[in-house]
Amino acid sequence: MKSKQSDKNTEALILDAAARVFTRNGFAGARMEEIASEAGINRALLHYYFRSKEKLFETVFRARFAEFVQGIAAINLAELSLFEKIEKLVDHQINSNRSNPGLAHFIMHELNCNPESLIQLAHENSRGFSTMFQAFSASVNEEITQGNIRPVKPTSLLINIMSMSIFPFTGKPMLSQILKMDQTTFEEFLDYRKKEIPEFIIQSIRKK
Amino acid sequence: MKSKQSDKNTEALILDAAARVFTRNGFAGARMEEIASEAGINRALLHYYFRSKEKLFETVFRARFAEFVQGIAAINLAELSLFEKIEKLVDHQINSNRSNPGLAHFIMHELNCNPESLIQLAHENSRGFSTMFQAFSASVNEEITQGNIRPVKPTSLLINIMSMSIFPFTGKPMLSQILKMDQTTFEEFLDYRKKEIPEFIIQSIRKK
DNA sequence: GTCTATATCGGGATAGAC
DNA sequence: GTCTATCCCGATATAGAC
Numbered sequence: 001m002k003s004k005q006s007d008k009n010t011e012a013l014i015l016d017a018a019a020r021v022f023t024r025n026g027f028a029g030a031r032m033e034e035i036a037s038e039a040g041i042n043r044a045l046l047h048y049y050f051r052s053k054e055k056l057f058e059t060v061f062r063a064r065f066a067e068f069v070q071g072i073a074a075i076n077l078a079e080l081s082l083f084e085k086i087e088k089l090v091d092h093q094i095n096s097n098r099s100n101p102g103l104a105h106f107i108m109h110e111l112n113c114n115p116e117s118l119i120q121l122a123h124e125n126s127r128g129f130s131t132m133f134q135a136f137s138a139s140v141n142e143e144i145t146q147g148n149i150r151p152v153k154p155t156s157l158l159i160n161i162m163s164m165s166i167f168p169f170t171g172k173p174m175l176s177q178i179l180k181m182d183q184t185t186f187e188e189f190l191d192y193r194k195k196e197i198p199e200f201i202i203q204s205i206r207k208k
Numbered sequence: 209m210k211s212k213q214s215d216k217n218t219e220a221l222i223l224d225a226a227a228r229v230f231t232r233n234g235f236a237g238a239r240m241e242e243i244a245s246e247a248g249i250n251r252a253l254l255h256y257y258f259r260s261k262e263k264l265f266e267t268v269f270r271a272r273f274a275e276f277v278q279g280i281a282a283i284n285l286a287e288l289s290l291f292e293k294i295e296k297l298v299d300h301q302i303n304s305n306r307s308n309p310g311l312a313h314f315i316m317h318e319l320n321c322n323p324e325s326l327i328q329l330a331h332e333n334s335r336g337f338s339t340m341f342q343a344f345s346a347s348v349n350e351e352i353t354q355g356n357i358r359p360v361k362p363t364s365l366l367i368n369i370m371s372m373s374i375f376p377f378t379g380k381p382m383l384s385q386i387l388k389m390d391q392t393t394f395e396e397f398l399d400y401r402k403k404e405i406p407e408f409i410i411q412s413i414r415k416k
Numbered sequence: 417g418t419c420t421a422t423a424t425c426g427g428g429a430t431a432g433a434c
Numbered sequence: 435g436t437c438t439a440t441c442c443c444g445a446t447a448t449a450g451a452c
Contacts, residue, residue, distance in 0.1 A: 010435080025321060029236035032428060045436060047429060102320065109317050111381035112310065113233060122385055129386045150411075155387055155397070156404055160372050162379070167371035170378060173319035177330055178337045179363055189363070196364055203358075204412035218417080240446065253418060255447060 011049055013039045018060045023106040027057050028113070061110060061118065066125050068107050071096055073132045082139040082149070086161060087198045093165035094194050098187075105170040133158070149205040157205070164197045219257055221247045226268045231314040235265050236321070269318060269326065274333050276315050279304055281340045290347040290357070294369060295406045301373035302402050306395075313378040341366070357413040365413070372405045 017039035021030045032053055036043045050056035071092045075085055097104055110118055137154040144151050168175060168190070176186060225247035229238045240261055244251045258264035279300045283293055305312055318326055345362040352359050376383060376398070384394060 026234065026236060026317070028234060029321060031426090033426095042437065043428080044430085044438080048435070051429090053428065105316070105320055108313070108379050108382060109234070111385075112313055112378075113237060119381060119385060122382075130388070133387065152408075153400075153404075156401065156408075158387075159376060159383065160405075160408060163371040163375035164368055166379075167375045168367060170320075171316050171370070171374075173327060174316060174330075175367065177319075177327060179341065179366075180338070192361075193364065196361075197368075200360075200364075200368060200412050204408050208416065239444090241444095250419065251446080252420080252448080256417070259447090261446065 010039075010041065010045070014041070014046060014049055014056075015060065015063070018056050019064060022057060022060050023064070023100075023102045026106070026109050026113070027053075030057075058121065061107075062121060062125075064103060065107055065122055067100070068096075068103055069125055069128075073128050076132045076136045080139075082143045083198075083202055085136065085139055086201055089161050090165050090197045091194055093162070094190055097166065097169040098190060101169070104166050108170065147207060150207055152205055157201075161197075161201065164193075164200070168193070218247075218249065218253070221249070222254060222257055222264075223268060223271070226264050227272060230265060230268050231272070231308075231310045234314070234317055234321075235261075238265075266329065269315075270329060270333070272311060273315055273330050275308070276304075276311055277333055277336075281336050284340045284344045288347075290351045291406075291410055293344065293347055294409055297369050298373050298405045299402055301370070302398055305374065305377040306398060309377070312374050316378065355415060358415055360413055365409075369405075369409065372401075372408070376401070 014035070018030075018035045021035045021038060024030075025034075030053075032043050032046055035056075036046055039046075046056065050059060072089065075088045075092060078085075078088075080088065111122065133154075136158055140149075140152065140154040140157060143149045172186070175181065181189065222243070226238075226243045229243045229246060232238075233242075238261075240251050240254055243264075244254055247254075254264065258267060280297065283296045283300060286293070286296075288296065319330065341362075344366055348357075348360065348362040348365060351357045380394070383389065389397065
């Protein structure tokens with residue numbers, strides 16, 4: 001389908017720029033002009049590769065959603081103890097969000113604004129969700145029956161892990177306001193949390 | 209300045225509708241037409257009361273931000289033990305977000321997209337922030353010196369509280385996907401968390 | 417204060433040359 | 435495959451009657 005020389009290249013440039021702009025401003029706030037100039041081309045070419053803003057967005061969103069979910073799934077499905085999963089989930093979330101600023105917020109924002117259309121799109125990527133969550137639940141229940149941790153709902157525990165790891169990123173502008181953090185303080189804070197969150201969680205659930 | 213009979217009334221209607229629409233779709237996604245029709249009037253009248261979309265938005269944002277922050281501040285400044293503060297903060301966040309769906313996400317989204325302009329606007333409301341946070345820190349440090357809890361950074365603890373209370377709302381569409389929750393399951397889950405989160409936190413920090 | 421009608425403009429999309 | 439020029443609609447904003 002693709003033929004000429006710099007074809008694949010340009011498409012990648014567009015997707016890259018589009019990912020950045022959509023992530024920064026959301027679908028409604030993004031301008032095709034901005035995407036074009038950030039990709040070093042003009043608007044017409046965007047429409048040549050992807051017929052419409054919607055199509056372009058859909059492509060970007062699908063990719064970014066997969067990007068967001070894949071690490072979580074991999075860790076949950078791995079052969080790891082619960083405590084190791086917790087550590088790795090936190091570590092991965094913090095690393096991933098740090099190198100992809102705005103990703104988590106982007107996903108959440110678009111899902112919030114497009115309940116209908118995007119949710120089924122996200123659903124494609126989600127055929128692994130139930131197995132992933134079952135794997136996590138299994139780890140939790142195993143530790144409970146072995147008497148290593150107190151009884152907790154796997155759902156709640158998973159949400160607690162995600163909350164504490166992700167919220168500082170989606171809420172960054174507010175937090176840096178309230179807590180008067182500049183960029184470097186924030187970075188240090190993130191490193192600190194990579195150890196602190198797993199400790200915090202394990203302290204809470206471990207039987208002593 | 210305001211004179212005729214239904215004056216205050218209409219203004220309130222507009223602000224109400226605008227708050228709903230902006231909260232639902234964000235500034236960029238909101239349409240003046242939608243706000244007008246939801247207020248039961250027409251577009252022209254919006255511009256009569258508030259000169260532009262920006263002005264209207266600014267008014268709404270200011271109010272909603274205050275709304276979001278006030279409860280948190282009040283609790284932190286109250287004469288309460290740390291554990292009581294934790295319970296009340298969680299309870300308040302869950303109640304507040306439940307009756308104001310989308311509020312937290314709205315605030316965070318607009319702050320994310322408008323780093324420059326809105327952050328200073330939020331700053332107005334924030335002259336209480338440092339005293340609020342100092343009050344919370346004092347509570348934490350008191351419990352530490354009394355040997356009731358293990359040493360924890362007040363910043364981290366506060367963020368943990370907020371994270372676990374707020375994230376389920378901002379991330380609701382994603383969570384209900386991954387965890388296959390319908391609306392009633394979600395509501396039950398929230399009630400459960402009102403008790404579970406404080407327990408989870410206190411279990412983690414209390415010395416036994 | 418509230419409406420209808422209209423001006424104006426930004427931005428998504430297309431046509432057509434190269 | 436990439437560009438320039440243009441179309442066209444949607445949305446903000448204003449004018450002016452009532």
